[in-house]
Amino acid sequence: MRSEVRSRIGEHTVRWIMGACAGVSLLALGLIVLFLFREGMPVFRTVSLGGFLGGRFWFPTSEPPSLGILPMILGSGLVTGFALLVAVPLGIGTALFVGEVAPASARNPLKVAVEMLAGVPSVVYGFFGLMIVVPWLQATLNLPTGQTALTASLLLGIMAVPTVASIAEDAVAAVPDTWREASLALGATRWQTLRSVVVPAARSGLLAGTLLGMGRAVGETMTVLMVSGNSPTLPPVLGWPVRTLTATIALEMAETPVGSPHYHALFAVGGVLFLFTLTLNVVGELVGNRIRRLA
Amino acid sequence: MVSQFQPAGPAMEMGTAFSVQHLSFFYGQERVLTDVSLDIPQRRITSIVGPSGCGKSTFLRVLNRLYEVVPSARAVGQVWFEGRDILARGTDVVDLRRRVGMVFQKPNPFPKSVYENVAYAPRIHGVRKRRVLYDIVARALGQAALWEEVHTRLGKSAFDLSGGQQQRLCIARALAMEPKVILMDEPTSALDPTATAKIEDLITVLKDTYTVVIVTHNMQQAARVSDLAAVFLTGGEMVEYDETNRIFENPNDKRVEDYVTGKFG
Numbered sequence: 291m292r293s294e295v296r297s298r299i300g301e302h303t304v305r306w307i308m309g310a311c312a313g314v315s316l317l318a319l320g321l322i323v324l325f326l327f328r329e330g331m332p333v334f335r336t337v338s339l340g341g342f343l344g345g346r347f348w349f350p351t352s353e354p355p356s357l358g359i360l361p362m363i364l365g366s367g368l369v370t371g372f373a374l375l376v377a378v379p380l381g382i383g384t385a386l387f388v389g390e391v392a393p394a395s396a397r398n399p400l401k402v403a404v405e406m407l408a409g410v411p412s413v414v415y416g417f418f419g420l421m422i423v424v425p426w427l428q429a430t431l432n433l434p435t436g437q438t439a440l441t442a443s444l445l446l447g448i449m450a451v452p453t454v455a456s457i458a459e460d461a462v463a464a465v466p467d468t469w470r471e472a473s474l475a476l477g478a479t480r481w482q483t484l485r486s487v488v489v490p491a492a493r494s495g496l497l498a499g500t501l502l503g504m505g506r507a508v509g510e511t512m513t514v515l516m517v518s519g520n521s522p523t524l525p526p527v528l529g530w531p532v533r534t535l536t537a538t539i540a541l542e543m544a545e546t547p548v549g550s551p552h553y554h555a556l557f558a559v560g561g562v563l564f565l566f567t568l569t570l571n572v573v574g575e576l577v578g579n580r581i582r583r584l585a
Numbered sequence: 586m587v588s589q590f591q592p593a594g595p596a597m598e599m600g601t602a603f604s605v606q607h608l609s610f611f612y613g614q615e616r617v618l619t620d621v622s623l624d625i626p627q628r629r630i631t632s633i634v635g636p637s638g639c640g641k642s643t644f645l646r647v648l649n650r651l652y653e654v655v656p657s658a659r660a661v662g663q664v665w666f667e668g669r670d671i672l673a674r675g676t677d678v679v680d681l682r683r684r685v686g687m688v689f690q691k692p693n694p695f696p697k698s699v700y701e702n703v704a705y706a707p708r709i710h711g712v713r714k715r716r717v718l719y720d721i722v723a724r725a726l727g728q729a730a731l732w733e734e735v736h737t738r739l740g741k742s743a744f745d746l747s748g749g750q751q752q753r754l755c756i757a758r759a760l761a762m763e764p765k766v767i768l769m770d771e772p773t774s775a776l777d778p779t780a781t782a783k784i785e786d787l788i789t790v791l792k793d794t795y796t797v798v799i800v801t802h803n804m805q806q807a808a809r810v811s812d813l814a815a816v817f818l819t820g821g822e823m824v825e826y827d828e829t830n831r832i833f834e835n836p837n838d839k840r841v842e843d844y845v846t847g848k849f850g
Contacts, residue, residue, distance in 0.1 A: 393656075394656060466693075467654075468689060468691065468693040469693060469695055469696075470654070471651060471654060471689065471693075472687075472689065472693045472695065472755070472758075473695075473705070474651060474654065474682065475649060475651055475682055475686070475687040475689075475759075476682065476683075476686070476705060476706040476709070476758065476759065476762060477679045477680070477681075477682040477683035477706060477709070477710060477762060478679075478705075478706075478709050479679060482709045486705070486708075486709065487695055490696070490697075491695075491696050
């Protein structure tokens with residue numbers, strides 16, 4: 291009798307502790323969002339929403355300050371777009387190879403290798419980029435500097451491969467074997483089966499992987515900061531230094547007086563980034579769940 | 586397209602679709618079929634019956650070499666089809682499977698439209714002209730007794746069809762490649778009695794044009810549709826093979842008698 295009571299109390303405690311753990315994550319998220327918006331909103335006392343998002347000039351310390359983040363929005367867009375051109379073919383190709391083509395014995399080593407790619411700290415990517423990729427691109431393409439949007443895109447593309455690949459792999463694994471067998475039994479080759487049955491059936495999962503990979507690329511900071519040159523040019527050009535939203539916050543946060551328009555502007559940049567990655571993640575998850583339910 | 590399989594090779598009797606000789610089958614170390622030999626005649630319905638785990642589905646998958654999707658699977662022996670041993674090295678499995686269609690246990694239409702499901706095989710085998718493709722699809726759906734029910738919604742998803750219609754769609758999908766043989770792996774096990782009756786009627790009609798090999802664990806079904814029956818028992822042994830009527834009325838083997846009269850299985 292007594293031991294039963296004790297075990298019930300124990301169970302209660304464990305549930306309470308686990309609930310508290312989950313609660314802390316939620317609380318942290320809530321606080322981040324709260325502060326982001328509470329500290330970001332006052333920027334609109336200095337500049338209109340349109341002037342902030344669409345403004346062409348970023349001179350946050352002049353008097354009066356120019357707080358336009360259009361160069362950074364476009365800079366982030368350019369870098370992310372080209373990063374996806376690298377990450378999506380590599381990620382989906384990896385997923386298809388691991389899931390459909392590679393012999394069973396090679397599957398796990400490959401998966402582990404791709405996961406390790408995700409485990410490399412971003413500063414290491416940045417360091418590698420700065421020391422190897424920057425001089426190499428500068429020499430190869432004969433550019434005035436190797437710190438360009440292209441450099442950042444290449445590195446970000448590689449960094450986003452694990453995100454794209456792991457979700458694409460789940461999507462491919464969710465395609466029922468009976469469809470593959472039906473296709474093979476109709477005299478299709480493995481390649482035809484892959485192209486005509488597996489990929490179309492997995493396409494919303496592949497899209498979800500792409501969106502989440504995009505979220506990864508948009509949010510990445512350290513690597514971009516180290517290799518992109520960081521000048522807010524408009525319009526941003528692939529072979530030229532570029533400034534992203536993330537790099538802007540990281541570069542300037544230390545030298546801005548608390549409460550100044552510049553300070554509030556950086557929080558607002560954080561808010562813009564947050565909304566953007568939130569949208570990508572939510573849409574990505576929704577699209578991803580749809581395929582899982584279908585299959 | 587020229588087939589590597591030429592009609593009636595030297596080892597074949599006329600009118601034989603498959604001549605299976607001393608076929609044994611293994612998944613890794615596990616033996617699934619033991620020294621099976623039988624001749625399957627053309628344009629008749631041969632049923633493969635037996636209890637669960639007797640290797641009957643595996644046997645079917647040898648006939649189109651679909652067993653190969655399992656890496657550890659290994660078939661030993663000879664299976665002659667159109668003058669060639671299909672288990673021999675260098676067999677063109679794509680060509681083999683074009684000529685030996687298959688219908689699965691559960692209806693497994695692709696997540697595509699009704700039309701695209703049936704057009705799948707001709708498309709991958711190189712038919713490009715819309716008109717030709719449409720004719721093939723219409724003919725196959727007609728042969729599968731489905732045209733009347735679906736011709737107004739060819740563009741709709743195949744998943745909108747009922748289970749029985751989906752299975753007939755899968756039959757049409759196989760017929761669209763104009764095969765010689767249709768293999769059916771318990772094609773009605775997931776269907777209700779009405780849909781089952783429709784499929785059985787269809788199978789009986791198909792034998793005018795095609796060789797049909799059907800796996801079933803349903804004795805009544807084997808008795809209703811098949812001309813010949815091969816009885817497999819646990820261990821993957823074929824213990825009896827004859828005209829279906831004869832086996833059901835007067836089995837030679839005591840174990841077969843027990844099985845067909847429902848004492849086990």
